[in-house]
Amino acid sequence: KKLSNQLVNCKSDTVLLIEANLDDQTGESLGFVMDVLLDAGALDVFFTPIHMKKNRPATKLSLLVNPAEREKFVRLLLKYTRTIGVRYQTLQRSIMQRQFRSVATTFGPVHVKVATYGDIVKQTPEYEDCAKIAHEQKVALEEVYQEVTRQLTRPSD
Amino acid sequence: KKLSNQLVNCKSDTVLLIEANLDDQTGESLGFVMDVLLDAGALDVFFTPIHMKKNRPATKLSLLVNPAEREKFVRLLLKYTRTIGVRYQTLQRSIMQRQFRSVATTFGPVHVKVATYGDIVKQTPEYEDCAKIAHEQKVALEEVYQEVTRQLTRPSD
Amino acid sequence: KKLSNQLVNCKSDTVLLIEANLDDQTGESLGFVMDVLLDAGALDVFFTPIHMKKNRPATKLSLLVNPAEREKFVRLLLKYTRTIGVRYQTLQRSIMQRQFRSVATTFGPVHVKVATYGDIVKQTPEYEDCAKIAHEQKVALEEVYQEVTRQLTRPSD
Amino acid sequence: KKLSNQLVNCKSDTVLLIEANLDDQTGESLGFVMDVLLDAGALDVFFTPIHMKKNRPATKLSLLVNPAEREKFVRLLLKYTRTIGVRYQTLQRSIMQRQFRSVATTFGPVHVKVATYGDIVKQTPEYEDCAKIAHEQKVALEEVYQEVTRQLTRPSD
Amino acid sequence: KKLSNQLVNCKSDTVLLIEANLDDQTGESLGFVMDVLLDAGALDVFFTPIHMKKNRPATKLSLLVNPAEREKFVRLLLKYTRTIGVRYQTLQRSIMQRQFRSVATTFGPVHVKVATYGDIVKQTPEYEDCAKIAHEQKVALEEVYQEVTRQLTRPSD
Amino acid sequence: KKLSNQLVNCKSDTVLLIEANLDDQTGESLGFVMDVLLDAGALDVFFTPIHMKKNRPATKLSLLVNPAEREKFVRLLLKYTRTIGVRYQTLQRSIMQRQFRSVATTFGPVHVKVATYGDIVKQTPEYEDCAKIAHEQKVALEEVYQEVTRQLTRPSD
Ligand code: NI
Ligand code: NI
Ligand code: NI
Ligand code: NI
Ligand code: NI
Ligand code: NI
Ligand code: NI
Ligand code: NI
Ligand code: NI
Ligand code: NI
Ligand code: NI
Ligand code: NI
The missing domain is CATH 3.30.70.1380 (Transcriptional regulatory protein pf0864 domain like)
Known part of the structure; x- marks a missing residue:
């Protein structure tokens, strides 16, 4: 998709x-x-x-x-x-409104979904991007998510 | 029933x-x-x-x-x-339209449900008939289903 | 609540x-x-x-x-x-209509919910009351329920 | 059994x-x-x-x-x-040691299993007896258990 | 594998x-x-x-x-x-001993696993073969299994 | 505990x-x-x-x-x-060997469990600390975990 x-x-x-x-x-x-x-x-x-x-x-x-x-x-x-x-x-x-942005990480770029509903904002690293990195670099999926999270600024930044 | x-x-x-x-x-x-x-x-x-x-x-x-x-x-x-x-x-x-027919097998006759929905046709051996045979003749239920399947002609035959 | x-x-x-x-x-x-x-x-x-x-x-x-x-x-x-x-x-x-009554037991008083729907009547000891007794007196929850049940008269009594 | x-x-x-x-x-x-x-x-x-x-x-x-x-x-x-x-x-x-006794109830006699393990004693009305009564007299299984419980004396009685 | x-x-x-x-x-x-x-x-x-x-x-x-x-x-x-x-x-x-044989069907050849344990014999069409056919020919998996079953002779044949 | x-x-x-x-x-x-x-x-x-x-x-x-x-x-x-x-x-x-360290976050300090098994190292924010913060500050638990993750340096740092 x-x-x-x-x-x-x-x-x-x-x-x-x-x-x-x-x-x-x-x-x-x-x-x-x-x-x-x-x-x-x-x-x-x-x-x-x-x-x-x-x-x-x-x-x-x-x-x-x-x-x-x-x-x-x-x-x-x-x-x-x-x-x-x-x-x-x-x-x-x-349903929340969704946009995607790209975040640079030490593993390479990862798409992050930014979902909003009024003042509620959630950021979610894209599974497929993270799984590809985890598979190729032989690390746990959580390790990739943690690295993406470190690079995430708040949506308002 | x-x-x-x-x-x-x-x-x-x-x-x-x-x-x-x-x-x-x-x-x-x-x-x-x-x-x-x-x-x-x-x-x-x-x-x-x-x-x-x-x-x-x-x-x-x-x-x-x-x-x-x-x-x-x-x-x-x-x-x-x-x-x-x-x-x-x-x-x-x-729901599919259903009819029943009787199929002769080496275990004896078994009812088969013929379900149709437009051009979709499915045949299903009746559980109760097969379970009775499996119980009485001490064989696995799948063995009875396989025997019924061998005797089934396509609905269009 | x-x-x-x-x-x-x-x-x-x-x-x-x-x-x-x-x-x-x-x-x-x-x-x-x-x-x-x-x-x-x-x-x-x-x-x-x-x-x-x-x-x-x-x-x-x-x-x-x-x-x-x-x-x-x-x-x-x-x-x-x-x-x-x-x-x-x-x-x-x-939903059933609900009323509460208090029942005296050897463990102390317990609330019982009486639920009715036409001629259907069900009595249920309140979980929180029974759990508190079971916890404090170190008995199984079922033992408390059984004691409440012994003291229950039929709703019509 | x-x-x-x-x-x-x-x-x-x-x-x-x-x-x-x-x-x-x-x-x-x-x-x-x-x-x-x-x-x-x-x-x-x-x-x-x-x-x-x-x-x-x-x-x-x-x-x-x-x-x-x-x-x-x-x-x-x-x-x-x-x-x-x-x-x-x-x-x-x-496993607990088990014995059976018969308890008279307004629905008729019911077997009760008395299980012991050291000083732990549990009494359980037999499912088959209670289910037969519930089925024949068209009452809930719990209603039968509650009636048996009302008639149960403590094991030491 | x-x-x-x-x-x-x-x-x-x-x-x-x-x-x-x-x-x-x-x-x-x-x-x-x-x-x-x-x-x-x-x-x-x-x-x-x-x-x-x-x-x-x-x-x-x-x-x-x-x-x-x-x-x-x-x-x-x-x-x-x-x-x-x-x-x-x-x-x-x-565990049962296993052998594979190839069975010709109207959908093409399919491997069948023949498992034995003393006098117990079971035949199972290989999932991967059947799934490939079902996917490519756009039929239900069960339809492929039924066709394989029709072609199966008993292991002793 | x-x-x-x-x-x-x-x-x-x-x-x-x-x-x-x-x-x-x-x-x-x-x-x-x-x-x-x-x-x-x-x-x-x-x-x-x-x-x-x-x-x-x-x-x-x-x-x-x-x-x-x-x-x-x-x-x-x-x-x-x-x-x-x-x-x-x-x-x-x-089982992994475990140690705890305290990490300063914008929500306040949080304990992090550092688990090691040979060269495998995993860091896990303590649930109870994070849940307390999430409850008191009315934010999602994941928001707290994400903040802790941002503050986490690699164990070797
Ligand atoms: Ni992009
Ligand atoms: Ni998802
Ligand atoms: Ni018939
Ligand atoms: Ni069925
Ligand atoms: Ni009260
Ligand atoms: Ni309840
Ligand atoms: Ni007896
Ligand atoms: Ni039981
Ligand atoms: Ni082959
Ligand atoms: Ni399989
Ligand atoms: Ni500390
Ligand atoms: Ni945990």
């Missing part, structure tokens, strides 16, 4: 939550399905361990998508999972 | 999701409650492990029922669980 | 469920957030273990609040957690 | 814990396996939700058995689950 | 289980650590959701490794996670 | 893991038990959600203690939980 696509200016929107309980599909197959759904543009995909009837350890698959893409994702779920039905609902969201 | 009761022709409907967080009821008792709710005609009952205040490992009980039966199930939950309140919401569902 | 504030006469109301998925915050910090949210008057706060993309074990934070306090809690979540967006929805609730 | 078989006089023993991680077996099938293992005499069978590589929500199956029956249960796991290997270890246990 | 490296002839061996409880590391970072450990040759890495003191939702990291590589993995855990200590123990394992 | 009690010089030791599966105790009561065990000096107490027979959502209680205190903790578990038996095993541990 290019960073430019993540720029968000609005403060609220709606999102569709689609869910299905799966007791007749393996974990291997659910890992495969997560890839399919993310590739297709799902905003978020997550699994919750649940306990269904007849002593079945099972998984609830949850999917957050753009409400306009409901039918596309319903079809993907019915095709790629074993479920024969999915349930869905529209949720409201409050 | 008789298979004939499971025949479904519509492609979408609504379902009521009722939930309660339980930190003052034992697992033994929750297993009992699951039976009570399934016997009363709940479409689905499942438990999610949650973590409540004061370091309490707890359970969220979730119940999917026909919206027309809301008050009946609210009363069952208030009577059989320790909660003093339940929350609920109506969800939309997209 | 004083017991008098917990007296409830209505049988149904609405509640706001606010949720966020957190994969970039530690458990230590989430425990801190639970305190902040309860101190601010959340009706309930609970954590659900989830599994997010890229093999991330994560936590869904769920918050039940008075719908009139939505913006207050949205701001608290955006300030105290690492999320840059939260989702929410309004739920209906059916 | 007959109650007489549950009488235990020793205070410590050993037990074998056998475990396997399952990411290629469905919840339906794991529910079936639990029955097979309990029927074969496992002391305890339980499932833990785990998160394996490649985003797989999976299940750890744990089995407590008599150490003398190791090979029997290893074979059952290799036959009935999809795993190709199981791991095991011997654990020590400290 | 090349398939030839997975050929196993022995029926039992030992494995080292290393574990640590993590309440001060994010899910993002734990996903990164899983990659590091698998790249370093861990036999298995898995996460279990746990609930630690002070209301902390946390994660138990479990690692199965060759006992001869203990110090290497202890060091990796101390370097890449936030824990300041790890615990470990040696477990026995019973 | 005073910081001076946490100074550790050895690099390896043993610890006793005691566990019990609880399906007949409420979450409320388990939260109470966690306090009892921590007050008694347990090194760690944690809960794992499990799924026991008869559709029971349950909790595995795990306790890490000094091996010399086994009988004390066995007795506490048998007294304060509903279990009638506990299992235990001795584990090896590899």
Whole structure:
């Protein structure tokens, strides 16, 4: 996902939550399905361990998508999972406005996301940048985050 | 549940999701409650492990029922669980049309559910048939499913 | 929370469920957030273990609040957690009417909550009273509950 | 299991814990396996939700058995689950001595297990007795336990 | 991992289980650590959701490794996670002997693992082969497994 | 716990893991038990959600203690939980050496734990110090950690 696509200016929107309980599909197959759904543009995909009837350890698959893409994702779920039905609902969201800036560190430059909501400001080093550095320079991810943090000035600076 | 009761022709409907967080009821008792709710005609009952205040490992009980039966199930939950309140919401569902056919296998006949949604077709051996065979003939459930699969022709055949 | 504030006469109301998925915050910090949210008057706060993309074990934070306090809690979540967006929805609730009475036991007096919903009546010893006794007299919490139960007469007595 | 078989006089023993991680077996099938293992005499069978590589929500199956029956249960796991290997270890246990007595209640007689370990004494109404009453008389399981508790005298009485 | 490296002839061996409880590391970072450990040759890495003191939702990291590589993995855990200590123990394992054969299907050839333990025989289509086909031919993983199963003869054939 | 009690010089030791599966105790009561065990000096107490027979959502209680205190903790578990038996095993541990230093920040001084294991060095701001500041100054815990990190020099400085 290019960073430019993540720029968000609005403060609220709606999102569709689609869910299905799966007791007749393996974990291997659910890992495969997560890839399919993310590739297709799902905003978020997550699994919750649940306990269904007849002593079945099972998984609830949850999917957050753009409400306009409901039918596309319903079809993907019915095709790629074993479920024969999915349930869905529209949720409201409050979201922070996001901008990206580049911060120089001893490991090299790292993008930092600056999120704002009124007077609330949060700065978050981009995971992908930090993970690439940690992987290549064989250090812990936290060590990279700590170095980025040292270089961060307050947003108002 | 008789298979004939499971025949479904519509492609979408609504379902009521009722939930309660339980930190003052034992697992033994929750297993009992699951039976009570399934016997009363709940479409689905499942438990999610949650973590409540004061370091309490707890359970969220979730119940999917026909919206027309809301008050009946609210009363069952208030009577059989320790909660003093339940929350609920109506969800939309997209569901596949289902038909059953019988497939001959070396273990004997097995029902197979054929579910369709537009051009999407899925075939699923019935759990109860396969479990009965696996139990009586002392084989793994997967061995029965594999045998049914070998006998399955494509739906279009 | 004083017991008098917990007296409830209505049988149904609405509640706001606010949720966020957190994969970039530690458990230590989430425990801190639970305190902040309860101190601010959340009706309930609970954590659900989830599994997010890229093999991330994560936590869904769920918050039940008075719908009139939505913006207050949205701001608290955006300030105290690492999320840059939260989702929410309004739920209906059916709740039992509650009264408190005091029951004399060999351990001393204990408050008991009497909850009613039509003909359904449930009596629950107050956790805080029982925990205080169990802590001070070095007995199991269940032993205190059992003693309270022995002293309980049926609500109709 | 007959109650007489549950009488235990020793205070410590050993037990074998056998475990396997399952990411290629469905919840339906794991529910079936639990029955097979309990029927074969496992002391305890339980499932833990785990998160394996490649985003797989999976299940750890744990089995407590008599150490003398190791090979029997290893074979059952290799036959009935999809795993190709199981791991095991011997654990020590400290266990309470148990006796059963019958307690008269307004619902009829109920067995109560009296467990002792030195000066520690615990009384537990038998689940099966209470569940049968709750099912037949359409009351909550807790209501039965509360009635049994009212009739319980202290073990020393 | 090349398939030839997975050929196993022995029926039992030992494995080292290393574990640590993590309440001060994010899910993002734990996903990164899983990659590091698998790249370093861990036999298995898995996460279990746990609930630690002070209301902390946390994660138990479990690692199965060759006992001869203990110090290497202890060091990796101390370097890449936030824990300041790890615990470990040696477990026995019973494992099936494994061979691979190639099966022709309408989707193309697929490797199938044939695992044996005395008279117990299990056949498992290789996940990576099936996932590649499912991804490229845009079909569900189960559809590929079902096609492989149709082509499977019994091992004795 | 005073910081001076946490100074550790050895690099390896043993610890006793005691566990019990609880399906007949409420979450409320388990939260109470966690306090009892921590007050008694347990090194760690944690809960794992499990799924026991008869559709029971349950909790595995795990306790890490000094091996010399086994009988004390066995007795506490048998007294304060509903279990009638506990299992235990001795584990090896590899642990980092720890020292504390004080770091000046714009929020005031904060203790930082410096843990070493050969050439591996990790610095961790003390949770209790940071939580106190975050609580009193009404900022997010991460904001305090980030400020401490900015002030941290490398251990070799
Ligand atoms: Ni099914
Ligand atoms: Ni840039
Ligand atoms: Ni309560
Ligand atoms: Ni038929
Ligand atoms: Ni993130
Ligand atoms: Ni009072
Ligand atoms: Ni596999
Ligand atoms: Ni008897
Ligand atoms: Ni810590
Ligand atoms: Ni080959
Ligand atoms: Ni029991
Ligand atoms: Ni100091």
